[in-house]
Amino acid sequence: MDCRIVEETESLVRIEGELTVYHVARLRDELLPLVRDRAGLSLDLGDLTVLDTAGLQLLLALKQEVRRQDRELAFRRHSPAVLKALDLFGLAGFCADPLELSAEESALFPFAYGTGSHPEYTPGRAAITKR
């Protein structure tokens, strides 16, 4: 399945579908100009059904890019696929976005590690709330 940008406002960009190695090159080209020029932008990840490591890597690179400009790119509405990747790679702290987990999700994704400071982003901290 494809992956595309389905919504784009001043403060929010929503992507939908399968963010995998097959689409990362195109998505990079499409997302870069959007995130680069806007302050306080959020990426809505709620409709990402599949996220592989290549997709995750693109999200991380975008975040890092914005941080280099002393701004933040927030990830919002993490879908289970996104939660799984952040949990496994221990990147919740690095991303430092608030995470809202349903009861089901908190059983699946324990976030047992990687929720605090990260060597590449020492202020890192994930605020995890359970719904």
Place this chain on the structure above:
Amino acid sequence: MTENEEIWEVFRAESSELLQTFEGILLEMETAGPDADSINALFRAAHTLKGTAGMAEFQGVVDFAHVVESLLEEARGGRLDITPEIISTLLLCRDHLGDLFDRAFGHSEPGAEMRAAGEALRRRLLDALDAGVAAELQSAASAGADAAAGAKQGATARWHISIRFGPDVFRHGLDPIPLLAYLKELGTIEKLVTVTGGLPPVEAMDPESCYLGCEIQFSSDRDRAQIEQAFEFVRQDCRLTVLGPDAGLAELAELMRALPEGEDRAADFLLAAGAITAPELELLRKGIAITEGRPARGLAAAAGDAAAGEANATETPGRDEEFASSARTASFLRIESRKLDALINQVGELAITAVGLNQAAARSGDTDLLEQTAIMNRMIGEARDSALKLRMVQVGDTFRRFRRYVREVGRELGKDIRLSISGGDTELDKTVVEKIEDPLTHIIRNAIDHGIETAALREAAGKPPQGTLHLRAYHETGSFVIEIADDGAGIDAARVQARAIEKGLIKAQGHSPAEDEIFALLFQPGFSTAAEVTNLSGRGVGLDVVKKEIEALRGMVNVRSQPGAGTTFTIRLPLTLAIIDGFLVGVGDSACIVPLEQMVECLTIGSGDRIDSRRNCINLRGEVLPFIDLGEMFHLEAERQRKQNIVVVQYGDLRCGLLVDDLLGEYQTIIKPLGKIFDGLKGISGMSVLGDGEIAFILDIPALAGQVAQNEASLYGSPV
């Protein structure tokens, strides 16, 4: 060879090795019975085979391997028993996989017959699987027992895993996410820090390349092999270090230095992942901890878990060994043999050049120069030895390959035969190893077919019903020796003699020839004593071919036998085919080389030293030593000097002298094979180019010694 072909070669080598392993484990299981370790190993082999096929994009092989893997997965989970029938089926599967691979490498589709065979096997596997599922339902009740068994598998230990994924991981269709998910099944990920530092700016990155890595603190009761197994498919594409519970600071320091982020940045990640503590890092930075002999420090202890640290310390010996063995595997390097040959050739040429240089140095009389050339010579000698060692491989793999063969042939003939192997770690030149496989097969087939009796006959003779075939390898005075011994009926010397007379190979004689001589007749063309011609051997083509093949390797084969007790074939081979240490002798105006390892001594003789005018013999400290006049044999006669020299050589039990004109000294040389046109030439096995460009012939001592023995026998009708 194009790059593509090279990759192809790697796949080919890997798949054939894996199939070999797979078969080896199965045969082991057949005798020793299946246990958890062997089933695991079998599963891993099948799993890796599937992975290899997948990487080579051989879909047919993947599909079939998948069924095999599923069956073994069931067995591994204890839901399916590995019965002898399943072992037999799996052996057939191994053959089928081999066929499928062959086809795939040959870019051809399997034929209808092969497809049918594959389908039949697949059905057998699925049937076995169904049976397993039924058993699973039954065993569900006893799940509690399984859990108990799992608990005693081993104490939980703390590991540190450092991985940097290579850029091509994604392109090869691999994704680290399932890999980490799988790792979680093997234990607990205590801490994991993803290394994002390698990520370039977004516009500069190639989104399809992987830039990530992880530092992982991992608790598990699994062993190193099982943990490393989780990374198997990315192994080629990543930089992986697994530090065991007993890893010391020195190992951590080494890891830090090796990581691509640089020592300081890497330290931050290791610190974050709990692999090292801040005080330890401080120690390391001061350079204190890297001194030798510092006691190993448990990773668990670093996490402040002193009790666990002690528990780990008691386990250390076992772990050490494991670590050592895995370190050994990790340090292997696959090299194309063509490259090795080129190196050996170059070192050989270097040795030749050095001889020329030595002579020039000697002529100049410059002592400094002489001293330097002496040192250089020694070093060239060492380089040559090292180069040759590169080609040396253990003969055990070849030996083990015969297990299957012995099993199959034994079954076909209704004989129960055990193959025992010793000296499998004896090393031999790879070229030689490859070339002895055929003659070995022949001799082994003979032993099974003619040597070892049926169980009934054996029992009647008061022997155990199971026959034994023993393969043994060892080094002896510059030769490599293989013995193939069976405990069968032995060879009846009288019958061999009668048969030889019948075939006209020898004449009926008044006296009876020595046993050695009779057995030597077995290697004559067209000789076969088998009463019945079977499917396997006894067609009258056989040992003569074996003898020819072995002689082509500058080797020798003989046979000893004791009626009723068994037969032993002994194959003697040179350690290497490429280079020899020789002794240079002058015959007339030409030069010949005697392989040093076959040389015993040199002596000078005068015209009065011959003890017999009729034949060439001298008295060597009270023993009769027959000799060959090389000048006469090769028609190189020059004006005869009053004093001549005898070089005493020995090959196996044969000892003789070679009459030469001059002794020129030791000489290290590479062997250049003679062209096909010289095939019929007797007594010369090769040639070499001397430092001054002249050609020297390398003497074929086995042939010359054999000829002397023959001459003596024809003169006196008995061996010397």
